[in-house]
Amino acid sequence: MDIQKNIKEVLAQLPPHVRLVAVSKFHPSEAIEAAYAAGQRIFGESKEQELNLKQEVLPKDIEWHFIGHLQTNKVKYIAPYIAMIDAVDSYKLLAEINKQAAKCGRVIPCLLEIHIAEEDTKYGFTFDSCRQMLDEGKWKELTNVAISGVMGMATNTDDEAEICKEFARLHDFFNELKNTYFNGIDTFKEISMGMSHDYQLAVREGSTMVRVGSKIFGERVY
Numbered sequence: 001m002d003i004q005k006n007i008k009e010v011l012a013q014l015p016p017h018v019r020l021v022a023v024s025k026f027h028p029s030e031a032i033e034a035a036y037a038a039g040q041r042i043f044g045e046s047k048e049q050e051l052n053l054k055q056e057v058l059p060k061d062i063e064w065h066f067i068g069h070l071q072t073n074k075v076k077y078i079a080p081y082i083a084m085i086d087a088v089d090s091y092k093l094l095a096e097i098n099k100q101a102a103k104c105g106r107v108i109p110c111l112l113e114i115h116i117a118e119e120d121t122k123y124g125f126t127f128d129s130c131r132q133m134l135d136e137g138k139w140k141e142l143t144n145v146a147i148s149g150v151m152g153m154a155t156n157t158d159d160e161a162e163i164c165k166e167f168a169r170l171h172d173f174f175n176e177l178k179n180t181y182f183n184g185i186d187t188f189k190e191i192s193m194g195m196s197h198d199y200q201l202a203v204r205e206g207s208t209m210v211r212v213g214s215k216i217f218g219e220r221v222y
Helices: 003-012 029-037 048-057 072-078 091-103 127-136 160-180 199-204
Strands: 019-023 042-045 063-066 084-088 108-113 145-151 190-192 209-212
Touching (some): 003 019, 003 029, 029 048, 042 048, 048 072, 084 145, 127 160, 145 160, 160 190
Parallel strands (some): 019 042, 019 209, 063 084, 145 190
16 A cells, blocks of 8 residues: 555545545554654544554644534544544534633634535534524633534435435535525635545535545554
């Protein structure tokens, strides 16, 4: 597995405004070091303990993104250094991130996870529940988080038309939120969608951030 070659191939397919999150979860630090040597600086992890071990030994200019389901009781462990929490799926989690960020004197960028897939999933706001949360307005008092955009995962299918439809729906929803709740807020700018099997479709539908793992690092070692 030539990680450096793979990174360069993926980056060559991305427009300049689209950022790559290299999904390094379940891969060893040596694999991250290889990607780092190729110039990659943003990495995605989904287990707090694994992330803590890696961030202690790897270069300090890495931007760590937490991309999995985050339990509220784990926030305090990553709050001192996390660059972005990509999958906020409840107001309760947002409030806890704000609380722990305040203790660290930080403002933590967060993405709202939106459930766009046809598959059942435990996590993510529906369009309506997200609107309801934003309408209630309590999030405006959370001064140590910055809601920076939306994230969504398309249905795991070979039907490209379905995938594109779901991505387009998320892009439209981002525009709705931008106009309704975040007008004039420059930090609300990210549409995180697209993974190893569908990131090229996601870019076509307006993604600003893709999460690519197996195409860079190979299959995961559990």
